[in-house]
Amino acid sequence: MFAMLMGLKSIAPRELHALQGHSGQGATTVVDVNARHSWLKARVPGAINLPPEFEAAMLPADRAAPLVFYCSNPLCRKAPQAARKAEKLGYADVRVMSAGITGWVGAGLPVESGG
Incomplete structure (x- = not known):
């Protein structure tokens, strides 16, 4: 597993x-x-579902709060893109679970699962 994912910090499922x-x-x-239907089917307990093009107001107000992004699998690019966006918004502790929900x-x- 890559420790850094193109400049992003990563976290393994068991570590999370x-x-x-x-x-x-x-x-x-x-x-x-x-996608929402995937989130409804199976998600990390407590995970919130946001579109990859989320707004800053959808994230915690505390920009020092740890954030972990994930998508479907290691080939999915949505989580790294979302993590980069969060970093650009000033979040200091951003990681990607590149293994995804799979x-x-x-x-x-x-x-x-469920809503």
Whole structure:
């Protein structure tokens, strides 16, 4: 797995799952940029669904808050593009789960579904 994804920090599914298990300071916002029907089918627990062309107001007001973006699989470019946009908006702690939801499911991690 690449530590850096074209200049972006990446996070593995199990690493994100462990991070979510540690509540406390600065909860991580997980952003699914897949189509809404995909998000409804299976998503990382607690993930919000945003379009890849999201507005700044859709993200947390705290620009130091950790953000993790993902899409469908390692070949999908929507998550890296969304992460770059968040960085340009001034977010300091932005990562990409490049494995996507397929990697999350493949690792046997829990998913949420429905609306």
